Amino acid sequence: MNDLLIPVLLILLAPLIGGLVYGFERIIKARMQRRIGPPLLQPFYDFLKLADKRKMIVHSAHAFLGIMHFVSLWFALAVLLLGGDLILVIFLHLLSTSLIILAGYSTRSIFSHLGANRTAISILAYEPVLIIIAVSIFMLTGSFDASAAFNWDQPLLYKMPLAFIALLLVLPIKLKKSPFDVAEAHQEVTGGVEIEFSGIFFEAVYTAKWLDYVFCYTLVFLFAGNNILLGIGLMVFTFFYLNALDNSSARVNYKQMLRFSLTVSFSLAFINLLINIFT
Amino acid sequence: MNLASYRKKSPWILHYNAGGCNGCDIEILACLGPKYDIERFGMINTGNPKQSDILLVTGPVTKRSRERLVEIYAQMPEPKVVVSCGACACTGGVFRGMYNCEGGVDQYIPVDVYVCGCGTRPEQIIDGVVQALGILEQKTKAMEVSVRLQKEPLKEEGQINRRNIADQIKPALS
Numbered sequence: 001m002n003d004l005l006i007p008v009l010l011i012l013l014a015p016l017i018g019g020l021v022y023g024f025e026r027i028i029k030a031r032m033q034r035r036i037g038p039p040l041l042q043p044f045y046d047f048l049k050l051a052d053k054r055k056m057i058v059h060s061a062h063a064f065l066g067i068m069h070f071v072s073l074w075f076a077l078a079v080l081l082l083g084g085d086l087i088l089v090i091f092l093h094l095l096s097t098s099l100i101i102l103a104g105y106s107t108r109s110i111f112s113h114l115g116a117n118r119t120a121i122s123i124l125a126y127e128p129v130l131i132i133i134a135v136s137i138f139m140l141t142g143s144f145d146a147s148a149a150f151n152w153d154q155p156l157l158y159k160m161p162l163a164f165i166a167l168l169l170v171l172p173i174k175l176k177k178s179p180f181d182v183a184e185a186h187q188e189v190t191g192g193v194e195i196e197f198s199g200i201f202f203e204a205v206y207t208a209k210w211l212d213y214v215f216c217y218t219l220v221f222l223f224a225g226n227n228i229l230l231g232i233g234l235m236v237f238t239f240f241y242l243n244a245l246d247n248s249s250a251r252v253n254y255k256q257m258l259r260f261s262l263t264v265s266f267s268l269a270f271i272n273l274l275i276n277i278f279t
Numbered sequence: 280m281n282l283a284s285y286r287k288k289s290p291w292i293l294h295y296n297a298g299g300c301n302g303c304d305i306e307i308l309a310c311l312g313p314k315y316d317i318e319r320f321g322m323i324n325t326g327n328p329k330q331s332d333i334l335l336v337t338g339p340v341t342k343r344s345r346e347r348l349v350e351i352y353a354q355m356p357e358p359k360v361v362v363s364c365g366a367c368a369c370t371g372g373v374f375r376g377m378y379n380c381e382g383g384v385d386q387y388i389p390v391d392v393y394v395c396g397c398g399t400r401p402e403q404i405i406d407g408v409v410q411a412l413g414i415l416e417q418k419t420k421a422m423e424v425s426v427r428l429q430k431e432p433l434k435e436e437g438q439i440n441r442r443n444i445a446d447q448i449k450p451a452l453s
Contacts (some may be wrong), residue, residue: 035313036319042321046289049282049286051282053358054356054358190327191326191330195329
């Protein structure tokens with residue numbers, strides 16, 4: 001009973017937690033640039049304001065795909081937190097991303113198309129690495145289940161440090177942070193796929209971003225096994241690492257991102273897999 | 280719960296240069312920097328008309344940019360406010376009376392707050408935006424339209440063409 005209570009609570013409160021993480025991140029980012037920054041609850045103020053705008057949609061399928069993106073991402077997160085199959089989790093996340101890509105292609109806006117192209121390319125960059133990491137976890141624990149990793153008696157980090165470094169290198173792509181934020185690229189394509197969403201339908205895409213934070217930090221937590229203190233330490237480290245990287249680096253183009261991810265991150269994860277198989 | 284009170288807390292800004300000299304634009308961008316930091320009021324420079332609440336316009340509206348200005352204004356969902364920044368945007372400034380422009384933003388779209396100066400100071404811009412927030416809170420969600428340049432877009436070979444609508448409405452100007 002108690003094992004189930006915490007994951008279910010986390011799943012239900014996931015948008016709330018993600019919003020707080022996002023709000024805190026905006027403050028930290030501002031402080032790194034010697035600014036004061038918005039209040040902690042700023043994402044929720046944005047949320048409530050967007051609910052009050054006049055409803056405008058491009059066409060109904062576009063708005064529906066945006067909402068389904070949010071729902072399927074929440075579902076993927078639920079499967080991960082309940083200790084489901086890691087491969088299933090990765091493919092559910094892929095499903096939710098492909099829904100937003102479809103939404104991007106369904107309009108006639110050129111920026112939306114560009115954003116959808118770039119999102120598809122970033123999937124190509126991070127997905128193989130995540131799958132290799134899942135296979136490494138399988139080689140170590142003998143099960144694809146996330147619960148096996150959560151209950152593993154020693155932290156996975158000690159057995160697969162290279163995979164953790166590979167995960168740290170692909171997380172900026174997933175969370176759309178500099179230097180790998182070509183998919184969002186606010187100065188070039190003004191948000192990419194989310195450009196045509198507005199008002200209450202943009203909320204779905206905006207909140208999905210918060211869920212992505214919870215998803216990624218849970219993936220980081222996976223590396224701590226049953227050591228909760230280490231898990232929290234890893235999450236805090238990843239948080240500061242991501243923000244420092246975001247603030248201190250410029251955007252690379254998609255070719256550089258793909259090349260870096262498929263050579264450096266992928267090889268790191270693959271070497272780690274080989275080590276896990278042969279030791 | 281009164282949702283209208285949250286409009287004040289997260290105004291997202293869209294910034295459009297309608298043919299100005301870039302002086303006011305640099306001042307607007309200076310507001311985002313560490314010294315003035317308007318993000319502490321929750322403002323973001325979105326660059327996307329469909330998600331923004333405040334339209335900051337700079338520059339006298341030139342003939343090349345007026346259709347685009349009206350188009351951007353029409354794409355913003357209500358409630359929305361328009362702040363014209365700088366002498367050019369308010370009255371035409373030094374460009375007033377020239378053949379390529381027509382004296383200010385309010386010739387085309389309804390303007391809520393005028394911010395003077397050439398170029399405007401960042402303090403003035405912040406003050407103007409704060410005044411605009413008061414107006415934004417009182418606005419309803421009824422459709423707001425451009426006062427001029429209301430015409431169906433042309434259809435040429437199946438493609439929608441919005442260029443030079445102004446020329447057809449006001450041939451005297453062109």
